[in-house]
Amino acid sequence: MAFISFIEGPLLWFSFLFFAAGIVTRFIFFSFVIIKSSKPRNPGWSNTLVSFLRLFLPFHMAVIKKPVYAALRYLFHICLFVVPIWLAGHIALWEESRFDWTWGTLSDEWADWMTLLFLFIAAYLFIRRVILSGIRTESKKEDLLLIIITALPFLTGYFYAHGTLDSIAFLGDNIGTIHILSGELMLIMVAFLFCRTRLNREMCTGCAACELSCPTGTLEFRDEGRNRIFSYLLYQCISCGACVNTCPEKAAELRHEIDILRLFRPTSRETIRSVELKECEQCNGLYAPGPLMRKIENVGLKITDDYIQFCPKCRRSNYLERIRVSTR
Amino acid sequence: MGDKQFIKSVCKACHGGCGVIITVENGVVTYLEGDPESITRGTMCAKGLASIQHINHPDRLKYPFKRAGERGEGKWERVSWDEALETITGKMKELIEKHGPNAICNSQGTGRGYNRYTVRLGNSIGTGNRGIGSSHICYFPRLRAFEATFGFNRLYCDYHGWGGEYPKTQISWGKQIEYSSSDGEMAVWFFEALKHAKNLILVDPRATSIANKANLWLQIRPGTDAALALGMMNVIINENLHDREFVANWTHGFDKLKERVQEYPPAKVEEITWIPKEKIVKAARMFAIDTPGVIQTGESLDASNNSTSNGRSIMCLMAITGNVERPGSMMNWIHPACGPMAAFGFEIFDNIKPENIEKAIGSDKHRFLDYGRCHTETVLRQLREGNCDLKMLHQHGGNFLFSLANTQNVRKALLNLEFLSVADQFMSAMCEIADVVLPVAHWLEEEDLWNTHPGFCTRAVNKAIDPPGEAWTTPKIYFEIGRRVAPKFWPWNSVEEMLDYQLRKADITWKEFSKLGHLSTTGKDQKYYKHKTDYWVKGGGFPTATGKVELYSTALEKAGYDPLPSHIEPGESYYSTPEVAKEYPLLLSTGGRIPYHFHTQYTNLPWIRELQPYPLVQIHPDTAKEYGIEEGDWVWIETKRGRIRQKAKMFSGMDPRLVVVQASFCYWEKQGPERVLPSNANVLTSDDGPFDGPAGSVNMRALLCKIYKMEEGDDTQVSFS
Amino acid sequence: MTRKSVFRDPAQCMNCKTCIIACKLKHMFPPHNTTGAAADPKGVNLIQVYHVDPEISGDNVHQPFVSIACMHCEDAPCIKVCPSSAILKDSETHITLVDQERCIGCKACLWVCPYGAPSFNEDGKLVLCDLCIDRLREGKKTACEAACPASAIYVASPEEISELRARKAVERIAGGKME
Numbered sequence A: 001m002a003f004i005s006f007i008e009g010p011l012l013w014f015s016f017l018f019f020a021a022g023i024v025t026r027f028i029f030f031s032f033v034i035i036k037s038s039k040p041r042n043p044g045w046s047n048t049l050v051s052f053l054r055l056f057l058p059f060h061m062a063v064i065k066k067p068v069y070a071a072l073r074y075l076f077h078i079c080l081f082v083v084p085i086w087l088a089g090h091i092a093l094w095e096e097s098r099f100d101w102t103w104g105t106l107s108d109e110w111a112d113w114m115t116l117l118f119l120f121i122a123a124y125l126f127i128r129r130v131i132l133s134g135i136r137t138e139s140k141k142e143d144l145l146l147i148i149i150t151a152l153p154f155l156t157g158y159f160y161a162h163g164t165l166d167s168i169a170f171l172g173d174n175i176g177t178i179h180i181l182s183g184e185l186m187l188i189m190v191a192f193l194f195c196r197t198r199l200n201r202e203m204c205t206g207c208a209a210c211e212l213s214c215p216t217g218t219l220e221f222r223d224e225g226r227n228r229i230f231s232y233l234l235y236q237c238i239s240c241g242a243c244v245n246t247c248p249e250k251a252a253e254l255r256h257e258i259d260i261l262r263l264f265r266p267t268s269r270e271t272i273r274s275v276e277l278k279e280c281e282q283c284n285g286l287y288a289p290g291p292l293m294r295k296i297e298n299v300g301l302k303i304t305d306d307y308i309q310f311c312p313k314c315r316r317s318n319y320l321e322r323i324r325v326s327t328r
Numbered sequence B: 001m002g003d004k005q006f007i008k009s010v011c012k013a014c015h016g017g018c019g020v021i022i023t024v025e026n027g028v029v030t031y032l033e034g035d036p037e038s039i040t041r042g043t044m045c046a047k048g049l050a051s052i053q054h055i056n057h058p059d060r061l062k063y064p065f066k067r068a069g070e071r072g073e074g075k076w077e078r079v080s081w082d083e084a085l086e087t088i089t090g091k092m093k094e095l096i097e098k099h100g101p102n103a104i105c106n107s108q109g110t111g112r113g114y115n116r117y118t119v120r121l122g123n124s125i126g127t128g129n130r131g132i133g134s135s136h137i138c139y140f141p142r143l144r145a146f147e148a149t150f151g152f153n154r155l156y157c158d159y160h161g162w163g164g165e166y167p168k169t170q171i172s173w174g175k176q177i178e179y180s181s182s183d184g185e186m187a188v189w190f191f192e193a194l195k196h197a198k199n200l201i202l203v204d205p206r207a208t209s210i211a212n213k214a215n216l217w218l219q220i221r222p223g224t225d226a227a228l229a230l231g232m233m234n235v236i237i238n239e240n241l242h243d244r245e246f247v248a249n250w251t252h253g254f255d256k257l258k259e260r261v262q263e264y265p266p267a268k269v270e271e272i273t274w275i276p277k278e279k280i281v282k283a284a285r286m287f288a289i290d291t292p293g294v295i296q297t298g299e300s301l302d303a304s305n306n307s308t309s310n311g312r313s314i315m316c317l318m319a320i321t322g323n324v325e326r327p328g329s330m331m332n333w334i335h336p337a338c339g340p341m342a343a344f345g346f347e348i349f350d351n352i353k354p355e356n357i358e359k360a361i362g363s364d365k366h367r368f369l370d371y372g373r374c375h376t377e378t379v380l381r382q383l384r385e386g387n388c389d390l391k392m393l394h395q396h397g398g399n400f401l402f403s404l405a406n407t408q409n410v411r412k413a414l415l416n417l418e419f420l421s422v423a424d425q426f427m428s429a430m431c432e433i434a435d436v437v438l439p440v441a442h443w444l445e446e447e448d449l450w451n452t453h454p455g456f457c458t459r460a461v462n463k464a465i466d467p468p469g470e471a472w473t474t475p476k477i478y479f480e481i482g483r484r485v486a487p488k489f490w491p492w493n494s495v496e497e498m499l500d501y502q503l504r505k506a507d508i509t510w511k512e513f514s515k516l517g518h519l520s521t522t523g524k525d526q527k528y529y530k531h532k533t534d535y536w537v538k539g540g541g542f543p544t545a546t547g548k549v550e551l552y553s554t555a556l557e558k559a560g561y562d563p564l565p566s567h568i569e570p571g572e573s574y575y576s577t578p579e580v581a582k583e584y585p586l587l588l589s590t591g592g593r594i595p596y597h598f599h600t601q602y603t604n605l606p607w608i609r610e611l612q613p614y615p616l617v618q619i620h621p622d623t624a625k626e627y628g629i630e631e632g633d634w635v636w637i638e639t640k641r642g643r644i645r646q647k648a649k650m651f652s653g654m655d656p657r658l659v660v661v662q663a664s665f666c667y668w669e670k671q672g673p674e675r676v677l678p679s680n681a682n683v684l685t686s687d688d689g690p691f692d693g694p695a696g697s698v699n700m701r702a703l704l705c706k707i708y709k710m711e712e713g714d715d716t717q718v719s720f721s
Numbered sequence C: 001m002t003r004k005s006v007f008r009d010p011a012q013c014m015n016c017k018t019c020i021i022a023c024k025l026k027h028m029f030p031p032h033n034t035t036g037a038a039a040d041p042k043g044v045n046l047i048q049v050y051h052v053d054p055e056i057s058g059d060n061v062h063q064p065f066v067s068i069a070c071m072h073c074e075d076a077p078c079i080k081v082c083p084s085s086a087i088l089k090d091s092e093t094h095i096t097l098v099d100q101e102r103c104i105g106c107k108a109c110l111w112v113c114p115y116g117a118p119s120f121n122e123d124g125k126l127v128l129c130d131l132c133i134d135r136l137r138e139g140k141k142t143a144c145e146a147a148c149p150a151s152a153i154y155v156a157s158p159e160e161i162s163e164l165r166a167r168k169a170v171e172r173i174a175g176g177k178m179e
C-alpha cells in the first residue's frame, strides 16, 4: 500500500529530520539569547550552568513542595523516554534499517507495565488539568492537546502490540499505521514544545521573589501604572526551576507548552501576569502588590494595625510626626 | 586571623584629631574605631570612619607627574621623585637668583597638622610672600584679633571642668561645632559641657541642629556679627553688668569702648541684624549674669569684610564679662613639655629679611594678614594683570578653585603663574593646571606629630599601612624639598630625626613617643588665672603693649586702623548696594556645610556620596513657593558674577529672604570645567572687595542673589572664561 | 547576655550621620573601590537619619532629628509574615536576626514593618540592624553607639531603656531644655 509506505518511509524520515532541525534551531536561538541576556545581577556563567543541569536532577525543592505531583512527573518522563527507545519492536526496526543499529532491549513485560503506568499518569494529568480550577484557568486548549498527542503513540502502540482492538475492523487493520502516524506527530510537535514558567493567578501574590531568583533574567517585572507586570522571555528560560523553588506560594510552575509562533521569535517578551498595586491610604502612592497585602492582612497574621494601609514612606513620616509631637 | 594588629593613631580627616584604633590585618586596614581612652572618648565622625574608602580609592595619585602638554591640557608624564623634586627646587633656586625669594610662595590647604612644615619651608627660603590661600577668610582674622586684644593668639572654650567649673552660659556664634571640630574644640567636649550648662545661646542665621538645645536663638542677618556683639555690650555696660573687677584691673580702653557701644543701642542693632531687641537684651543679660561663659566662634565671622571687628567685638564681650582665664570660661592652655608644635615653623622667622616682609604683596594695605602672608586677592589680581612679583607657587593640599572667591578669576590667575607645583592625594582641579604633581600619603599611611588644636595635647600619628605606589608622607615631602633649597634649616638625615628634633624639649625620641601616644597637660596640670602670675608678663598681666587686655587696641591704632570694633555693612547687601538688590533680591550665604564633607574632600567616597549625591541649596518654603520651586528641583542661583545649580532643600529654620548654598561641591567623576563650575559656590562670590582693613578678608557669607528653577535641558555646558 | 533594646534619642541627635558610616564600616557594606560617582551602585544603609522641619515658637526651636533603624520589636510583625522563616529572634538577646540564606527577597517584611526599617542588599536579600551582636558579645558597644558624638544612641536592657525614656520624658515636661 502506497500510503503506508509513505508513512513508514519519507514521512518518518521527514519527522526525524524535522525533529533534529527543530532541536538545532532552538539550540542556536537559545544560545544566542542566553549569551546576550542582560541580567543586572548576573550570577555568573558557572552558576547558570549549574542551574541548568539541575533540571536533570529529580531531587530539588519542587519535590518537597508537591511530592506526589513531582514523583508522578518524573515517572512520566522516564517512561516517555525509556519505552520508545528500548522497546524491542523499535530496535528491531533500527536493525533492519540501512543503519543497522542495535542496542539492548527492554523486556516486554517491563515495557508493558511502563506503558500502562505512563498512560495512567497521562490520564491523571489530563483529568487534573480539566478539573482543578486553578490549573484550568491557566491552561489553554493546546495544553490538553499536548497530553493527548504525547499519550497517543503509547496507547496505540499498546493496542498494536497486544492486538486489543483487532476486533474492530478498521482499527484492527490500521492500528500500526495510526501508531506510526501518532509517533511522527509527536516528533514534529517536540520542535514546538517549550518548557515554560507560569505564575498561578490564584496563588501568586506578586511578591516577585521568583524574579529575584531567576538566574537568567527570564522573568522580569516592572511596576507600571497601577500594576506590577511580570514578563517572560521564552528562549531565555533554562528550566532550572529556581522560580519554582523560590515561590513561597507554590504559585510558580514549570509546564510544557506548544508554541508555534514563538519558535521564530527568540527575543520577544510576553506578559504573563499582572498584579494590581496597593494604594497608600495617606499619600495615594502605590507601593506593595495588592494580593500580598491582602494575604498579610487576612491569613491569620493578626496584623491589622492601621499603619499597614500606609506606604513605608508615610509610615516613616507618621512616625516622625509622632516623635515631633511627643518630644515637643 | 594570622596577623591582626591594633594601632593607635589620630584621625586627620578634618583638623580634628579624634583618637582612633586602626585594625590592620595582613597589611590591610580592616576597621577603624574611636579610641575610648583618647581625649575624644571613642567618638568619631562620618569623615574619619570613611577613611577606609579613602585609602583604597581607585583615583588616588600614586606617582609624581610632570606636565607633558599645555597647562591644564591633561597630558602627563610619570617621573621619578628625584626629577620632580629637582624640577621644583631647581625652579625655586632659579627664581631666587633672578627675582629674590619673594618670587616664591609656598602654601597649603586646610590645616591638617602640617602647617608648621609649610611655614618652615617658607621661612627657610626667606620669602616674604609666605603663602596665599584662604587663611584670610578662615581662622586667621580671629587669631590676629585675639593677638591684637590679648597679646597671644587664642583663647579656647573651657569645656573640661579642670578648674572645678563648667561654663554656665555657652554661646555658639556662627559655628556648627556639633559637626565640625576644626579650628578648636571637639564636638564631644561641647556636648559633655552642655550637660552642665544653664544657657545655650545660638547666633546663626539658620536654626542649626543645636537650636533644639538652645534656649535662645539669635537669628542674625549674615555679616552683621560685630553689630550684635556691640549691641550686647551696650546692654551690659549700660546696665552695669560687666565684671567690674576684671575691667578695672586687666583691661585697657574701657571708657573708649563704652563710648563706642553707645552708637549701638539695641533698637539700632535690631535694624542692622534683624534680631528683635528684646532677644539682644536677653542674651546680653544671660551672658553677663550667668557666668562663667564661653563663646564658640566659627569661620563665618572671618569670611566678611568686617572680619577683624567681628572677632574683636566678640573678644571684648568676653573680656568685659570677665570670661578670661577663669575656670569654665575662655582659656589659653598650657602646652605639654614638647612645646607648641607650631614653633617648628616660626623659630626661623628671622631668616626672612625685613625688607622682604615689607614687600609682601598687599601687606601695605592689610597689616594684619596671617603671619607674613601676602594678600591673596591682590596677588591673584596682579597675576591676572601680569605684573606680579610672585612667580611660583608650591601648594600642598587645598584647592583654590573651590576655596577662593570667584573661581573663574582664580583659575585665570593661577594659569599666569610661571610655575605651579601641587602635592595632593587626588588629581584635583588645581593639580590639573599644575606643572608638577606630587602624590601624598593619607594619615593612615604616615608618621607625624599632631598638636590638638587647643594645644594641651600633642599626639602621635602612627602609620598603619604603606602609602600606595610611590606616594610620600607630608613630612617627607617637605623635608626633601627643604633640604634641597635650604639645607641649613633642614639639617637632618631622615624624617625620623626631624620628628625627634621637634620633640627635643620633652626629651623623648619619636620612637618612644610613638609608643607613648601622647603628651598632655590636662586636669591639674593646667593653670587658671595665668594673668595674675608671671606666666606672660612678670608681675602679672597680658603680653600686649599695655600689659592689659586691649579693648582699645594700640596695635591696630599704630597700624592706622580703627582701634575699636565697629559695624561695617557687608560689601553687597540691601543697605550698602540697594541698586544691586533690585535685580538680585535674595540674600545669599555660601556657608552651607555638610557634616560628612570637608570642602570638596570625601565627596568622592562611595559611602559618602551615597548619603547625598548632589549639592543642596536651602530655601525657605515660602520663598520656594513664590518662585515655583519644589523640594528636589534643580535650581539656578545667580549673582553678578555667575550662576550655579544645586538641588532645592526646603528649610523653614531661617529668614525667608535667605538662601544658603552648599559650599564646595565637586563633581569628581567629571573632567575640566564640568568638575569645577556647575555647583561651586565660589563661582558666585566676589573677589573685588571691599576688604577688611587689617585682615584683608573678603565678604563671602552675605551676598545678593536671585534664584530660579532650572528648566529641563537648561544644564548648559559650562566653560572656563 | 541579657535582652537588649535600643533607643535613639531624637532630642540628642544632630544629624551628623556618623552612625550610618560607622554601621557601613562595621559591616563593610559595598560599594568599594569605586570612584564615588553619583551613578555608582547604592549600598546598604541600615540607619536613616531624618530631619523634621523646625517649629519655632518664641525662643523655642523644635526640630528633632530622628534616626531610624530596626527597633527589634518585641512582637515583631516581620517575623510573622516572613514566608521562608528567614527572620528570627536571638534566644538570648531578643535581637531580630536575618538568615540571608533563607531569605527569598519577597519584601513582605518591608511591607509590614511599622518603621520601614528593612533594607535589601544587591542580591535582594534582607539586611537588618543586628545590633552588632558580635560586638555586644565581646562586651563592646555597638558600632553606632560608640561612634555617636552626641550620645544619642543607647543599647541596653529593655528595663533600662524604658527607664531612660521615662527620665527623658520627665526632663522634657519639666520644661528644662537647659534651665
Ligand code: SF4
Pocket (backbone or CB within 6 Å): A199, A200, A203, A204, A205, A206, A207, A208, A209, A210, A211, A246, A247, A248, A249, A250, A251, A252
Ligand atoms: S514568587 Fe510566587 S507569589 Fe511571588 S510573584 Fe513569583 S509566583 Fe507570585
Ligand code: SF4
Pocket (backbone or CB within 6 Å): A197, A213, A214, A215, A216, A217, A218, A219, A236, A237, A238, A239, A240, A241, A242, A243, A244, A254
Ligand atoms: S524562569 Fe524560572 S525556570 Fe526559567 S530560568 Fe528563570 S528561574 Fe529558571
Ligand code: SF4
Pocket (backbone or CB within 6 Å): C008, C012, C013, C014, C015, C016, C017, C018, C019, C020, C049, C065, C067, C147, C148, C149, C150, C151, C152, C153
Ligand atoms: S551619630 Fe548620633 S548624632 Fe549623629 S546622626 Fe547618628 S544618632 Fe544622630
Ligand code: SF4
Pocket (backbone or CB within 6 Å): C069, C070, C071, C072, C073, C076, C077, C078, C079, C096, C109, C112, C113, C114, C115, C116, C117, C118, C128
Ligand atoms: S524589621 Fe521592623 S518589624 Fe521587624 S523587628 Fe525590625 S523594626 Fe520591628
Ligand code: SF4
Pocket (backbone or CB within 6 Å): C081, C082, C083, C084, C085, C086, C087, C102, C103, C104, C105, C106, C107, C108, C109, C110, C125, C126
Ligand atoms: S524578604 Fe526575606 S526576610 Fe523579608 S519576608 Fe521575604 S523572605 Fe522573609
Ligand code: SF4
Pocket (backbone or CB within 6 Å): C022, C023, C024, C026, C046, C047, C069, C128, C129, C130, C131, C132, C142, C143, C144, C145
Ligand atoms: S547596632 Fe550595629 S548593625 Fe545596628 S545600626 Fe548600629 S552599627 Fe548598624
